[in-house]
Amino acid sequence: MDLIASLTINGLATGMLIFLLAAGLTLIFGLMSVLNFAHGGLFIWGAYTGVWIYSMSESFFLAIITAIITGLVLGLITERLIIRPVYGNHIQQILITLGFMIVLQELIKVVFGPDIKAVNAPAWLAGNFQVGEITLIKYRLFIIAVGLLVFFTIYLILKKTRIGLIVRAGVMNREMVQTLGINIRFVFMAVFMVGAALAALSGILHAPYSGSIYAEMGLEFSILAFIVVVIGGMGSFTGSLFAALLVGLAQAYMAYYFPALSLAVNMLIMVVVLVFRPQGLFKVKG
Amino acid sequence: MVLILRNMTKSNLIYLGIAALLLFLPMIITGSTKFMITQIFVFAIFAMSYDLLLGYTGIISFGHAMFFGIGAYSTAIFMDHFDSSLIALFIAILVAVLFAALVSFIVGMLTLRLKTHFYAMLTLAFAGLFLVAAEKMRWLTRGNDGFTIKAPEILRDSTTIYIISLISLVLIFFGLRRLTNSPFGRVLVAIRENEHRTESLGYNVLHYKVLVTVISGVVASLAGVLYILSLRFVNTGVFGTDLTIDVLLMTIIGGVGTLVGPIIGAALIELAHDWISGLANVHWIFERWLILYGIVYILMVIFFPLGIVGTIREKFSGRKKSKNNAKQKAS
Numbered sequence: 283m284d285l286i287a288s289l290t291i292n293g294l295a296t297g298m299l300i301f302l303l304a305a306g307l308t309l310i311f312g313l314m315s316v317l318n319f320a321h322g323g324l325f326i327w328g329a330y331t332g333v334w335i336y337s338m339s340e341s342f343f344l345a346i347i348t349a350i351i352t353g354l355v356l357g358l359i360t361e362r363l364i365i366r367p368v369y370g371n372h373i374q375q376i377l378i379t380l381g382f383m384i385v386l387q388e389l390i391k392v393v394f395g396p397d398i399k400a401v402n403a404p405a406w407l408a409g410n411f412q413v414g415e416i417t418l419i420k421y422r423l424f425i426i427a428v429g430l431l432v433f434f435t436i437y438l439i440l441k442k443t444r445i446g447l448i449v450r451a452g453v454m455n456r457e458m459v460q461t462l463g464i465n466i467r468f469v470f471m472a473v474f475m476v477g478a479a480l481a482a483l484s485g486i487l488h489a490p491y492s493g494s495i496y497a498e499m500g501l502e503f504s505i506l507a508f509i510v511v512v513i514g515g516m517g518s519f520t521g522s523l524f525a526a527l528l529v530g531l532a533q534a535y536m537a538y539y540f541p542a543l544s545l546a547v548n549m550l551i552m553v554v555v556l557v558f559r560p561q562g563l564f565k566v567k568g
Numbered sequence: 569m570v571l572i573l574r575n576m577t578k579s580n581l582i583y584l585g586i587a588a589l590l591l592f593l594p595m596i597i598t599g600s601t602k603f604m605i606t607q608i609f610v611f612a613i614f615a616m617s618y619d620l621l622l623g624y625t626g627i628i629s630f631g632h633a634m635f636f637g638i639g640a641y642s643t644a645i646f647m648d649h650f651d652s653s654l655i656a657l658f659i660a661i662l663v664a665v666l667f668a669a670l671v672s673f674i675v676g677m678l679t680l681r682l683k684t685h686f687y688a689m690l691t692l693a694f695a696g697l698f699l700v701a702a703e704k705m706r707w708l709t710r711g712n713d714g715f716t717i718k719a720p721e722i723l724r725d726s727t728t729i730y731i732i733s734l735i736s737l738v739l740i741f742f743g744l745r746r747l748t749n750s751p752f753g754r755v756l757v758a759i760r761e762n763e764h765r766t767e768s769l770g771y772n773v774l775h776y777k778v779l780v781t782v783i784s785g786v787v788a789s790l791a792g793v794l795y796i797l798s799l800r801f802v803n804t805g806v807f808g809t810d811l812t813i814d815v816l817l818m819t820i821i822g823g824v825g826t827l828v829g830p831i832i833g834a835a836l837i838e839l840a841h842d843w844i845s846g847l848a849n850v851h852w853i854f855e856r857w858l859i860l861y862g863i864v865y866i867l868m869v870i871f872f873p874l875g876i877v878g879t880i881r882e883k884f885s886g887r888k889k890s891k892n893n894a895k896q897k898a899s
Contacts, residue, residue: 317685319630319692367870376628376688377816378869384813385862392856501809505696508689516685542704545697552693556678556686 287416289534295422295491297530298429302484303507304514304522305436306477312453312517314470315372316365319379321481322504323386324360326497328353328482329489330394333401342404342490349486350479356386357478361471383501390497403490425487432480433523440519449473453517505545506533509552515562525563580742583828587738594727602726603798608838609733610794613740615818615830617787622816623825624748625780626760627680628688631695633811635672635785637702639664639792644717644802645708652718657797664789672785676778699807714803717796729798736794737831740787744827747783756780757825810858817861820868823875832876 303325311317328349336345364382368374402408403421411418440446448469452459460466488503489495510529514521529548536544555563594602614636621627639661646660675694679686702709723729747753755776758766767773796802805811814837822833844857872879 311685315683315685317689319688364866372684373622373626373628374869374873376685377820378866380630380813380816381862381865381869384809384858385866388856388859388862392859502696505693509693512686512689545700549693549697552690553678556682556690560682 284416285538287418289538290531291418291422291426293531293534294527295425295429295530296533297527298425299484299488299491300503300506300510300530301429301523301526302432302480302487303504304510304526305432305519306474306480307507308511308514308517308522309449309453309473309519310470310477311511313449313456313466313473314369316375317379318360318365318474318477319376319504320360320364320382320386321477321507322500322502323383324353324356324478324481324500325485325488325503326390326495326500327356327386328485329495329499330390330399330485332482332486333399333489333495334394336401336404336486340404342407345486346483349482353479353482354475356482357475358471360478361474365474383504387497387500396497398494398496400494401489402493407490421490425491428483428487432483436476436519445469445472506548509548511562512552513555513563515564518562518564521562521564583741584738587734590734591731594730599726602730604838604842606726606730606733606798607795608835609730609737610791610798611814611818611838612831612834613733613737613794614788614791615815615822615834616740616744616827617784617791618815618819619824619827619830620744620748620756620780620784620787622819623823623827623829624753624760625756625777626684627777627781628684629691629781629784630688630809630812631691631693631698632784632788632815633807633809634691634695634698635668635788636792636795636811636815637698637807638668638671639789640796640802640806641702641709641792642667642789643793643796644715647717647719647796648715652720654720654722657720657723661790661793664793665786668785668789669782672781673778676781680777680781681774695807695809695812699804702804702807709802709804712804714801714805716801719797719800723797726798729794733794733798736790740790741827741831744787748827752776752779760825813858813861813865817865817868820865820873820875823877823879823881824873826875826877826881829875829877 303321307318307321331352332345332349335348336342339345360379360382364378365375368378407421407424410420411423438446440450448459448464448466452464452466452469456466485500488499492499506529507526510522510525513528514523514525528551532547532551533544536547540547590605593605597605614632617635618629618632621629621632642664643657643660646656646663650656671694675687675690679690703711719729723732748756755766755771758769758771759773759776763773792806795806818833818837819830820833821829821836822831823829841857844860868875874882
């Protein structure tokens with residue numbers, strides 16, 4: 283019982299981290315058909331700048347704020363310098379974002395050094411709760427709570443506000459929204475920045491969770507996010523949460539029972555989805 | 569023979585001439601240069617296989633290294649576990665080709681009916697899977713440390729490998745050139761230019777796309793085989809993202825959709841590797857050469873999407889056209 287609870291919590295926490303990464307990817311794709319292969323780069327930059335501030339100020343809260351700001355700024359730079367020059371050309375877009383991913387990853391090594399850095403959870407999140415015979419690790423519960431908070435906030439923004447309405451309409455039919463006199467590029471830039479901030483947030487939350495950070499983890503982790511985007515349906519926000527939790531749980535259980543197969547099982551889920559529902563589990567209507 | 573000669577265009581004769589000159593090069597160059605040129609030949613084959621996807625069909629793969637790795641590991645494992653005879657090598661090549669064809673067929677069938685992004689993502693994920701598998705299956709691959717192999721007796725001489733690589737390059741170059749100039753190749757270009765229209769004209773687009781990824785995967789795996797025969801050492805680096813970035817750069821710098829471009833690109837990138845690793849003692853920034861590659865790559869994609877050969881060709885044909893226009897105006 284303890285084991286199952288622990289693996290489930292673990293899986294949900296991993297799932298939430300993947301969700302934060304995938305949410306931005308899927309909305310960006312839905313709006314402009316841009317698949318940002320540099321998303322993993324934003325993830326590690328969030329992690330490294332956050333950890334840097336964390337080690338200096340000892341405040342994890344400040345670290346999270348730093349990561350989010352890093353994400354917003356890098357998101358703006360990416361959108362302006364990398365994606366904007368090649369709008370409308372899918373092949374160039376895909377090629378260029380991967381190039382930027384590599385630059386971001388190598389810049390980490392130049393700025394922060396190429397070694398693996400150890401990170402510990404802050405004191406107020408270290409340790410665990412004991413409920414009966416089940417041990418609940420505080421930090422993992424914290425990640426799940428943050429993930430849910432982000433999900434519901436964005437969900438409400440998408441459903442209840444005017445800007446959310448524009449974004450949802452843009453995902454369904456970009457041309458129509460433009461025809462109605464809305465500057466979709468501006469909306470897209472805002473969504474891109476928010477997506478980048480979520481990726482950076484995911485990075486800093488992931489750092490104490492895995493205990494260490496290194497430059498290559500961005501690309502490794504973003505592969506999971508791509509798998510999630512395919513399973514959840516490209517452009518579907520809710521889909522990305524469900525798919526991320528599915529992938530996170532599969533990852534956690536397989537890592538315990540068959541460690542060699544943990545990536546393979548997620549690939550298998552993706553392959554099954556691609557064969558039977560290539561549009562993803564949650565297709566965007568429109 | 570007469571038929572072959574009649575089909576020889578001027579450019580083909582030039583290419584054959586260069587190849588013939590390269591054939592005599594081992595007489596005057598030393599071991600390390602010979603090894604490097606061999607590497608260029610190998611990567612030129614690899615880059616041409618990539619060009620078939622990116623340049624001719626408009627398919628983006630972010631995991632092309634996996635086919636290279638499949639070729640490399642099949643050869644290395646067969647040479648290591650069985651005797652290093654030519655028969656074992658032959659079986660290894662057969663296994664590499666079949667395995668690469670199978671993998672590219674599966675990935676292609678899964679994603680090529682969807683948008684371009686899916687193939688890019690799925691190949692990235694599959695290459696990641698192969699990398700993890702190669703690192704985890706230590707009993708077979710010995711992980712990241714890798715292992716050295718014995719090549720078959722007659723292939724141990726560096727000049728022999730040089731000549732075999734050169735001949736393979738020439739054969740594959742003319743083979744792919746024939747392929748891309750054939751009706752099949754024309755359909756590929758049509759798919760790149762406008763997939764919906766090609767489909768409306770009655771071509772089964774998926775069929776063509778899957779077939780071209782299979783051909784590309786097989787050629788890439790052959791490059792992997794040659795790589796191992798010349799290096800005689802293998803580690804998980806052959807599945808790495810670096811290698812995919814390398815091949816992307818070679819193709820894009822040289823010029824997509826030209827076949828000659830990737831060969832030039834391969835030469836440039838290999839020379840740059842050599843040059844930059846020499847500079848690592850000068851300043852530590854050169855250890856982070858990938859950053860320079862990334863920046864060059866981004867600038868190429870934005871400003872010279874046609875690459876070296878493509879840009880030159882465009883300039884050249886542009887001048888011809890403007891001359892023709894001038895003539896017409898004059899008359």
